[in-house]
Amino acid sequence: MPDPTIPAHEPLADELLVVRCLLGEAAAFDELVAHWHEPLWRYLRRLLDEDEAAADAVQDCWLRVLRSLPRLRDPARLRPWLFGIARRTAMDRLRAEYRAPVEADIDPETLMADPQDDLREDQLAAMHAQLQRLPLVEREVLELFYLRGLSLAQLVDVLAVPLGTVKSRLFRARGMLRAHLLAEDLSS
Numbered sequence: 001m002p003d004p005t006i007p008a009h010e011p012l013a014d015e016l017l018v019v020r021c022l023l024g025e026a027a028a029f030d031e032l033v034a035h036w037h038e039p040l041w042r043y044l045r046r047l048l049d050e051d052e053a054a055a056d057a058v059q060d061c062w063l064r065v066l067r068s069l070p071r072l073r074d075p076a077r078l079r080p081w082l083f084g085i086a087r088r089t090a091m092d093r094l095r096a097e098y099r100a101p102v103e104a105d106i107d108p109e110t111l112m113a114d115p116q117d118d119l120r121e122d123q124l125a126a127m128h129a130q131l132q133r134l135p136l137v138e139r140e141v142l143e144l145f146y147l148r149g150l151s152l153a154q155l156v157d158v159l160a161v162p163l164g165t166v167k168s169r170l171f172r173a174r175g176m177l178r179a180h181l182l183a184e185d186l187s188s
Helices: 011-022 026-048 051-071 075-099 119-133 136-147 152-159 163-187
Strands: none
Touching: 011 026, 011 051, 011 075, 026 051, 026 075, 026 136, 051 075, 075 136, 075 152, 119 136, 119 163, 136 152, 136 163, 152 163
């Protein structure tokens, strides 16, 4: 199920925006950013686990998009191309973070989400919490497929792996998430 936060937008409209951007129309790039900023930020937020890191990463992502847009050969492939750039931006940041020394001053209170009033929102929050517990590879494939609405073929391009690998990662990720959710249900 595609992310409901992504406004309905025709793929043809995205193609037209790309063409307008390539022709140097500044308003077209503004429209592109207005449409795709929030979905890219949400994707990066899930990968990076911090609002500030996601905000910085999405800015880096837009700079990369601006520099790379002339090299986009097929405007119809804008969606996987954007998420691919966002993924590479996140991976660059994560690599830098892993190389940096670890800080021990983590306040557990800041990691806790506020309790939700609605039962469905509680279940959704629990699912998102369990999703965050998954390793990055599995979390990413579930995020892109279910929450961002990318097809298997688009995942092949974004993740730069063969279709069989995408399918096996998706299968493994579903199983891991299911196991985490079942364990959560049994413990509560």
